Amino acid sequence: MSSREKILAAVKKNQPALEVMATYTQPEREEDLLQQYSTVLQAIGGTAVIVNTMAEVTHYLKEMWMGKGRIVSTVPGLQDLAEIAGETDPHQFENVELAIVPAHFGVAENGAVWVTEELLQQRVLPFITQNLAVILPKENLVATMHHAYDRIGNASYGFGTFIAGPSKTADIEQSLVLGAHGSKSMTVFLL
Amino acid sequence: MKKDHAQLSADFNANEPRVNWHDETLWWIRQKRDKAANTLPEWEELREAASAVKYHTLSNLSEYLQQFEANAHRNGITVHWAADAAEHNHIVCTILKEQGIKRIVKSKSMLTEECHLNPYLAENGIEVIDTDLGERIVQLADEPPSHIVLPCIHKKKEEIGELFHEHLGTAKGEADPQVLTAAARLHLRETFLTRRGALTGVNFAIAETGEFVVCTNEGNADMGAHLADVHIACMGIEKLIPLRQHLGIYLRLLTRSATGQPQTTYSSHFRSPRPGQQMHIVLVDNGRSTQLGREEFRNSLKCIRCGACMNTCPVYRRSGGHSYHTAIAGPIGAILAPNLDMKQYADLPFASTLCGSCSNVCPVKIDIHDQLYKWRQVLMKDGQGGAMKTASMKVMNFTLSSPGVYRTAGKAGRWFLRNVPFVVNNPLNPWYKQRDMPEAPQQSFGEWYKQNRKQ
Amino acid sequence: MRVGLFIPCYVDQFYPNAGIATLQLLEKLGVEVVYPANQTCCGQPMANSGYEHLTEGCNRLFVDQFGDFDYIVSPSGSCVLHVKDHLHLHDREAEATVVRSKVWEITAFLTDVLKVEKLPGRFPHKVGLHQSCHGQRGLKLASMSELVAPKFSKPLQLLNMVEGLELIPLKREDECCGFGGTFCVTEEAVSVKMGKDRVEDHLEHGAEYITGTDMSCLMHMEGILRRKNSNVKVMHIAEILNAGS
Numbered sequence: 001m002s003s004r005e006k007i008l009a010a011v012k013k014n015q016p017a018l019e020v021m022a023t024y025t026q027p028e029r030e031e032d033l034l035q036q037y038s039t040v041l042q043a044i045g046g047t048a049v050i051v052n053t054m055a056e057v058t059h060y061l062k063e064m065w066m067g068k069g070r071i072v073s074t075v076p077g078l079q080d081l082a083e084i085a086g087e088t089d090p091h092q093f094e095n096v097e098l099a100i101v102p103a104h105f106g107v108a109e110n111g112a113v114w115v116t117e118e119l120l121q122q123r124v125l126p127f128i129t130q131n132l133a134v135i136l137p138k139e140n141l142v143a144t145m146h147h148a149y150d151r152i153g154n155a156s157y158g159f160g161t162f163i164a165g166p167s168k169t170a171d172i173e174q175s176l177v178l179g180a181h182g183s184k185s186m187t188v189f190l191l
Numbered sequence: 192m193k194k195d196h197a198q199l200s201a202d203f204n205a206n207e208p209r210v211n212w213h214d215e216t217l218w219w220i221r222q223k224r225d226k227a228a229n230t231l232p233e234w235e236e237l238r239e240a241a242s243a244v245k246y247h248t249l250s251n252l253s254e255y256l257q258q259f260e261a262n263a264h265r266n267g268i269t270v271h272w273a274a275d276a277a278e279h280n281h282i283v284c285t286i287l288k289e290q291g292i293k294r295i296v297k298s299k300s301m302l303t304e305e306c307h308l309n310p311y312l313a314e315n316g317i318e319v320i321d322t323d324l325g326e327r328i329v330q331l332a333d334e335p336p337s338h339i340v341l342p343c344i345h346k347k348k349e350e351i352g353e354l355f356h357e358h359l360g361t362a363k364g365e366a367d368p369q370v371l372t373a374a375a376r377l378h379l380r381e382t383f384l385t386r387r388g389a390l391t392g393v394n395f396a397i398a399e400t401g402e403f404v405v406c407t408n409e410g411n412a413d414m415g416a417h418l419a420d421v422h423i424a425c426m427g428i429e430k431l432i433p434l435r436q437h438l439g440i441y442l443r444l445l446t447r448s449a450t451g452q453p454q455t456t457y458s459s460h461f462r463s464p465r466p467g468q469q470m471h472i473v474l475v476d477n478g479r480s481t482q483l484g485r486e487e488f489r490n491s492l493k494c495i496r497c498g499a500c501m502n503t504c505p506v507y508r509r510s511g512g513h514s515y516h517t518a519i520a521g522p523i524g525a526i527l528a529p530n531l532d533m534k535q536y537a538d539l540p541f542a543s544t545l546c547g548s549c550s551n552v553c554p555v556k557i558d559i560h561d562q563l564y565k566w567r568q569v570l571m572k573d574g575q576g577g578a579m580k581t582a583s584m585k586v587m588n589f590t591l592s593s594p595g596v597y598r599t600a601g602k603a604g605r606w607f608l609r610n611v612p613f614v615v616n617n618p619l620n621p622w623y624k625q626r627d628m629p630e631a632p633q634q635s636f637g638e639w640y641k642q643n644r645k646q
Numbered sequence: 647m648r649v650g651l652f653i654p655c656y657v658d659q660f661y662p663n664a665g666i667a668t669l670q671l672l673e674k675l676g677v678e679v680v681y682p683a684n685q686t687c688c689g690q691p692m693a694n695s696g697y698e699h700l701t702e703g704c705n706r707l708f709v710d711q712f713g714d715f716d717y718i719v720s721p722s723g724s725c726v727l728h729v730k731d732h733l734h735l736h737d738r739e740a741e742a743t744v745v746r747s748k749v750w751e752i753t754a755f756l757t758d759v760l761k762v763e764k765l766p767g768r769f770p771h772k773v774g775l776h777q778s779c780h781g782q783r784g785l786k787l788a789s790m791s792e793l794v795a796p797k798f799s800k801p802l803q804l805l806n807m808v809e810g811l812e813l814i815p816l817k818r819e820d821e822c823c824g825f826g827g828t829f830c831v832t833e834e835a836v837s838v839k840m841g842k843d844r845v846e847d848h849l850e851h852g853a854e855y856i857t858g859t860d861m862s863c864l865m866h867m868e869g870i871l872r873r874k875n876s877n878v879k880v881m882h883i884a885e886i887l888n889a890g891s
Contacts, residue, residue: 505822544824571696
């Protein structure tokens with residue numbers, strides 16, 4: 001008997017009588033999602049910038065990042081600022097200083113954005129870049145992770161991730177340090 | 192004979208200021224957890240739901256495992272089954288050898304600690320670099336992790352500075368966490384970019400979609416997996432949940448319980464390999480199906496490895512993770528380990544006052560302290576009292592040298608206390624080592640009652 | 647209402663005053679109380695050591711001694727919890743079940759059964775309340791810091807009725823003291839460290855007395871206080887509730 005059969009047989013024999021699947025319903029609350037999202041993102045080390053046009057985004061990023069290193073983008077319309085991230089070997093992104101990506105939506109309770117690989121071109125991009133900028137339409141905010149998964153539904157993606165702030169660690173004596181292995185900063189433009 | 196929890200924690204307590212530091216550090220995390228939990232008025236309902244969904248999953252686990260396997264296969268992932276630690280290690284090693292990979296990066300996986308994968312791969316000529324900062328630190332120190340979420344919580348920054356000076360060339364005496372973390376970032380970037388194989392753990396696997404979720408704050412799992420040609424994800428069979436939407440419940444609870452953050456920085460959902468990449472999942476039993484059959488203990492398989500029970504445990508905080516001499520320390524480790532080896536871990540269910548704080552913080556409502564009590568019964572019935580001989584002797588000593596269990600013994604006890612104090616107040620009595628005995632009263636309650644109330 | 651007074655063995659032998667105070671307090675409140683003379687031990691020391699299967703004798707005696715009362719009341723949360731959770735008799739399980747359902751810890755009995763709203767006592771001292779875990783988390787005598795739930799405390803509710811008593815705050819409101827039954831000797835090092843830390847929290851906040859619902863925790867802390875020659879005293883909550891009247 002293969003290990004597969006052995007394990008499945010043991011599990012089947014030992015599992016308790018079938019219990020019905022529980023459900024959970026999140027209570028709906030009146031909340032200012034934009035305010036909550038911005039507050040939480042700041043609290044976890046990110047920066048929330050509320051803007052009205054893409055021109056403002058370009059202006060902000062130019063001021064901050066022009067001339068500081070390689071900038072790549074998967075957002076159209078930023079040609080005079082960034083190169084378009086094409087389908088390449090992921091290792092080729094190792095020297096990226098700033099990556100600019102769009103997000104499907106943001107989650108107010110934890111400051112996260114949901115991105116999938118078709119928005120990233122390469123999965124590694126938001127991790128390998130030294131700094132991350134995210135473009136997120138204001139109306140695409142949801143309250144909690146339950147709402148987030150309602151929104152994702154049965155979408156088909158090869159890879160998707162919630163990103164909540166810059167990479168961080170507190171492994172040394174619980175001292176919080178931003179910039180462990182992933183991006184050292186995260187700026188979310190709420191458009 | 193190997194030292195047991197009592198001896199190891201006595202060693203740990205030889206340095207009281209360090210115990211205070213360890214206790215305060217973990218208590219601080221417990222307080223952050225309380226704060227985070229209290230931001231959600233629905234916290235207790237969430238725990239209830241998390242517990243119930245896990246129980247449902249366990250009650251239908253054989254089906255969900257097959258569903259997950261079929262969906263993962265459809266997504267282009269190769270699924271392997273390992274009955275025990277040895278088979279798990281063999282599978283991982285074989286995949287790597289077939290691809291000619293001699294050096295890999297690994298993000299945190301308590302399962303691979305449980306299976307002792309690193310030494311096995313080393314024996315087979317494969318180098319493993321742990322990439323979680325805390326795990327890298329204990330790897331450099333050649334120690335096991337002392338906590339499932341905070342692997343080097345037992346180490347002071349000066350000691351880490353010394354390790355980094357020796358291995359990574361940082362300045363002598365440098366102990367600033369900011370500087371040390373930056374040094375590790377540089378060192379590990381180079382590593383990520385040059386390794387063709389990456390191993391990760393799994394936080395949740397979804398039967399419905401065949402995807403799995405890996406949570407990190409550092410981004411190390413993603414850096415490894417997305418740069419490697421081969422991604423191997425190792426998981427215990429209890430990591431399954433039925434539906435993608437159930438992640439909403441667990442991700443809300445996991446990090447709030449673990450560190451008090453609303454969520455980990457990265458919650459990555461791997462559904463299929465990227466073009467040209469190989470992705471493998473190793474489903475590991477290693478005693479889990481046995482635990483599933485133990486009615487009193489099967490709830491321990493609900494664990495989502497948040498570490499909250501360790502942070503709150505007054506014993507763990509004052510004895511350190513290594514005193515549990517097993518991969519998973521603390522209260523949860525003490526109810527998991529005897530399932531793997533009753534003899535070796537017979538001491539662990541006794542490393543508790545049964546205060547119950549662990550069960551209260553557990554986000555999936557495992558009745559941890561009740562299971563500790565129940566393991567004690569199972570172990571003693573199984574004859575493991577042999578392994579607990581010293582302890583039993585101490586218990587007997589206590590019974591004889593403390594307030595009598597029965598009236599006659601009690602009388603003798605008080606007489607001795609009043610008249611021959613050295614009999615009880617003897618340094619061999621562990622009670623007396625650092626505590627005084629109560630003063631003996633003139634009369635017991637029973638005697639007083641007889642004199643003062645009509646019978 | 648006929649109440650059987652259950653005095654744990656170590657209270658009987660070492661802290662008779664806690665038993666006397668419990669008896670007097672109940673009598674003062676008009677309850678008919680009887681102390682069955684042949685009671686011994688609830689069996690918890692054995693059970694917590696993994697020998698619950700050897701406690702049948704204790705259980706039989708307990709059911710014999712207490713089976714006929716309307717309520718069984720005890721000044722020990724821990725012993726009450728043990729009876730509630732683990733008292734079984736294979737040949738008299740129906741009786742055992744009744745006994746389990748009518749055993750009460752003294753403070754809960756005062757607040758929930760007698761619904762006491764005032765007490766005549768006076769105790770003009772600074773007092774720290776140690777929440778013994780088995781009473782608090784096991785019998786739910788008070789809310790627990792781990793749970794997201796409304797705050798309450800039955801012992802505190804009663805202490806607040808005592809004139810002149812000043813309750814001191816604690817840094818850690820419900821940390822275990824480290825007694826833990828046989829744990830106090832099998833894990834001596836950690837047990838003592840926990841006790842020292844718990845005592846220190848009370849001392850730092852100026853307690854003159856440490857009180858609680860379990861004499862065993864207090865015995866452990868008293869041992870530490872006496873060793874360091876502190877003049878801070880431990881006192882069972884029943885003694886404070888019964889004081890000065």
